[in-house]
C-alpha cells in the first residue's frame with residue numbers, strides 16, 4: 001500500500017515538473033515570436049501606402065519631406081493635389097478649401113480624389129477630406145519652436161508685419177508686444193505659434209491647459225504620425241516602416257537649408273523668451289517629441305533603429321558621391337542650371353546643389369529628382385498632370 005502511495009507521489013512530482021518545463025518553454029517561445037513578428041509583418045503586409053497627406057509646416061525641414069513625396073508620386077505615377085492655376089500653395093495662410101486644388105472639379109463629374117497632398121496649406125479636415133480618399137495616411141513634422149522661430153525670422157523678415165520694424169529676433173523677443181499685433185491678420189502667424197496655426201488652430205489663443213490638451217488630442221486622432229526635425233533620420237526610418245516604402249523612396253538630400261552664415265544664434269535669455277512667446281507650439285512639440293520616441297521604441301526598438309539609421313546614411317553617402325559635384329550644397333550664384341536654383345527669401349541664403357558632369361541618363365534623372373527645388377518640381381508635376389493647362393510661371397526663372 002505504502003509503495004503504491006509512494007509511486008503516486010512520485011508521478012505527481014514528475015507531472016508537476018513537466019508542466020513547469022512546458023510553461024517555461026512557452027514563455028521562451030513567446031518572447032521569440034515577439035521578436036520575430038516585426039520581420040514577419042514586413043513580409044506579410046506587402047503593399048506600400050499610396051494615399052498620403054503631409055501637412056507641410058513652415059521652417060521645419062518640410063521641403064525635404066516634400067521632395068520625398070514628389071519623387072514617390074512621379075516614380076509611381078500617382079496623382080498629386082497641386083495648387084490651382086498660377087498659385088504656389090494651397091491657399092495659405094487662409095484655411096484650406098478643396099477648390100484651391102487644380103482639377104478637383106470636372107464638369108458633370110463628382111470631385112476627383114488624389115493620391116498625394118503635400119503643399120503648404122492651413123489644415124482644415126473637412127475640406128481636405130473632399131480631396132483625399134478615406135484610407136489616406138496623414139502625417140506632419142514639427143521642429144523645436146525656438147529654432148523654428150529663428151528660421152522664420154530670417155525667412156519672413158520682410159513679409160510678417162511683426163518682423164518688419166525690428167532689427168533682430170533678440171530685440172523682438174525682448175518686447176514682442178511692441179511689434180506684434182494680434183489683429184494684423186494671418187501674415188503675422190509666422191511670428192508666433194506658426195506650427196499651431198498651420199494645424200488650423202488659433203495661434204493667438206490663451207495658453208490654457210484644457211484647450212491645449214483638446215487640440216493635441218485632435219491632432220492625435222487625425223494624424224498617423226508626427227515627425228520631429230531634430231531627429232530627422234529616425235523620423236524618416238519610422239515613416240518608411242509605416243508607409244512600407246523602399247529605402248530609395250526616402251533617402252534624401254537636405255533641401256531649402258540656409259547657409260551657416262544666415263543662421264544666427266540667439267542670446268540665452270531669448271531662448272527662454274521664445275519658448276514662452278510660442279507656448280502653444282512648445283506644448284505641441286514636447287508632446288509629439290515624446291510620442292515619436294515611444295513609437296520608435298514600440299515599432300522598432302533601439303537596436304533595429306540604429307541599424308536602419310546607419311543604413312539610410314550609408315545610402316545617402318553613396319548617392320552624394322554618385323550625384324553631387326564636390327559632395328556639398330552650393331550658394332545660388334554657384335548653380336548654373338536655373339532648374340536647380342532654389343527660391344531665395346528675406347535675409348536667408350538658401351542653398352541648392354549642382355550635379356556631377358557626365359552622368360548617364362537614368363542616373364541623371366534620379367539625381368535631378370533628388371535635388372530639384374520645390375517650386376520647379378511642383379511646376380514639373382503640374383505640367384505632367386495637366387499638359388493642357390498653361391504651365392506654372394516661376395518669376396525668378398525668367399531672364
Ligand SMILES: *[C@@H]1O[C@H](CO)[C@@H](O)[C@H](O)[C@H]1NC(C)=O
Pocket residue numbers: 077
Ligand atoms: C499614369 O496615370 C495616368 C492616369 O492615372 C494614366 O493615364 C497613365 O497611363 C499612367 N502612366 C503609366 C506609365 O502608368
Ligand SMILES: *[C@@H]1O[C@H](CO)[C@@H](O)[C@H](O)[C@H]1NC(C)=O
Pocket residue numbers: 286289290293
Ligand atoms: C525630445 O526627446 C528626446 C528623447 O527622449 C529627449 O532627449 C529630448 O530632451 C526631448 N526634447 C525636448 C525639447 O523635450
Ligand SMILES: *[C@@H]1O[C@H](CO)[C@@H](O)[C@H](O)[C@H]1NC(C)=O
Pocket residue numbers: 361
Ligand atoms: C540619353 O539622352 C540623350 C538626350 O536626351 C539621348 O540623345 C541619348 O540617346 C540617351 N542615351 C541613352 C543611352 O539612352
